[in-house]
Amino acid sequence: MGNNRSRNILIISGLFVMLLIAVFLIYNGRRRDYDERIVGFIMNGRIDGNGWNAAQYAGIKEACDDLDIKLLVRESIEEGTGKCREAIEELIGKGAGAIVLLSYNYVQEADDVIKANKNIVFYTTDAESIADNVIPYFSRLYQARYLSGIIAGMETKSGKIGYVAAMDNSEVNRGINAFALGVQRVNKDAVVIVKRTGSWENKSEEVAAADKLIDAGADVLTCHQNRGYSIEEADRKGIYTIGYHSTPEDVSDKMLTSIECDWSAIYSIILSEYCKGTSGRQNHYWIGIEDGAVSLSSYSDDVTDDMKTEVAKAKDEITGGRDVFSGVIFDNKGELRCMRGETMTDDNILNNVDWLVKGVQLYEE
Structure with a gap:
């Protein structure tokens, strides 16, 4: 009886050791995958x-x-x-x-x-x-959107600024709102008219959207799309533009500036921390002007010294800690979204922008 019990204990112990070895080998095999x-x-x-x-x-x-x-x-x-x-x-x-x-x-x-x-x-x-x-x-491209809105607001003569936008999501709406807030900083009466295309890249839709916004009276146009088709179309028609990502080929000085991002700076931060094994220490990476990752491109000759001064002042405020989405902000339906002395949280700005600020209109056929 005693011998059987001892034998059973040995068998169970052996199986347990084998299980541990198997788990170890599987784990290390995955590590090597x-x-x-x-x-x-x-x-x-x-x-x-x-x-x-x-x-x-x-x-x-x-x-x-x-x-x-x-x-x-x-x-x-x-x-x-x-x-x-x-x-x-x-x-x-x-x-x-x-x-x-x-x-x-x-x-x-x-x-x-x-x-x-x-x-x-x-x-x-x-x-x-x-x-x-x-x-x-x-x-934080919205920071540069805000700065470019200042230029657009100072440039427009019609008081109507066109915005060709891809999707209805927080990323796109965040950019529209920041741009409009920049416009309103210098031109309270101007409106931003948004035409959505429903896709990140569709040349015919983007060109058509630009044409419709121009026909509606927009004398400055910007976009949030993968490519600059709407910018090129507006430039061909002699309309002032604000670019996005890069400068399309053969555009004139009517393109006042472009929103740019140094993605190499962003990926360097992310991947260096990944290689060190420290990338999981934060919920997300959100990198902006203060890290040298977001900026406006060089200005065209049509950007005045007054415009440059106003942009520089706003940029200094941002690098000094002021967020674009702070202070009193109403949406275009009259609802108060941010109160005096308040700054919207990153979580809200990232995930919950299903609204547009006061002064933004959706294009209607």
């Missing part, structure tokens, strides 16, 4: 040309080169097609330890794959994190 010096990058456009995708690629490529990281890129992965999930699985199979999801809706589309690969770090421009291994990041 990926490489912290390999980063995947999934985008819905291409790496060449002007615009959002090309600027992002140039930034992460420079950061990876500086940090001696191997970059694996998957281009032209359209949202809603299921290709994002396939691209993620392919990049993981090639050893990527981190994957950057550039397009806004990728995370929701591939949430099951993301949650099933908890040892992989995912960076996303969608501010809503769905899992512990998903880290949102973005630039």
